Amino acid sequence: MKKAKKAKLEAAGWKIGSAEDFLDLTKEEVAFVDMKISLSDSVREKRRAKRLTQTQVAKKIGSSQSRVAKMESGDPSVSVDLMMKTLLTLGTTRSELAKIISKRKSRRAA
Template identity: 50%
Template sequence: MEKRKRQRLESAGWVVGSTTDFLGLSDEEAALVEVKLGLASAVRKQRSRRRMTQAQLGRLLGSSQSRVAKMEAADPSVSIDLMVRSLLRMGASRKDVASYISMPTPRRAA
C-alpha cells in the first residue's frame, strides 16, 4: 500500500504548517492526516497530564501499550474511532475532541 507509507513518512516528522506538498498528498488526504495528528497529540497530552504510562492507558482502554504508542505516533494502522474513544474514555467531552481536531498541529517545533 502506497498511501500508507506516505502517511507514515508524513506523520513521522518535519512538515510544519500545512501537510501538503511534502509528497503529493491530495488536499483531503492531507487534511485527514492533520485530523489524526491533532488527535494523536491530544491523546499524548491527556495521558501525560494524568501522569499515566502508555501501559496504564492501554489497560484503561482494554488495549495494549503498543497500540497506545501507535496512537500517539498517528500510525496509519490506527483509526480515528480508536483515538476518539480513547479521549472520551479519559474524560474528554465531544467539544474537547472537536477542538483537538481543529487545533493547528505544529510539529518538530524548533
C-alpha cells in the same frame, strides 16, 4: 525530508524509502492526516496530564501498551475511531474533541 512531512506520509499509509520519494496528497487527504496527527498528539497530552503510563491507559481501554504507543506515534495502523474512544475514556468531552479537530498544527521547530 522534514519530520512533519514524513509523519504525514506515513500516517497516510506510505513507507518512506531512502530515495527522495514524493507523493502528493489531495487537499482532503492532507486535512485528514493532519487531523489524525492532532488526535495522536492529544492522546499523549491527555495521558500525561493524567499522569498515566501507556500500560495504564491500555488497561482502561482494553488494549495493549504497544497500541497506545502506536496511537501516540501516529502509526497508520491506528484508526480515528480508536483514538477518539481513547480520548473519551481519558475524560475528554465532545467539545474538547471538537477543539482538537479544528486545531491547526503549530509549526514545530524541526
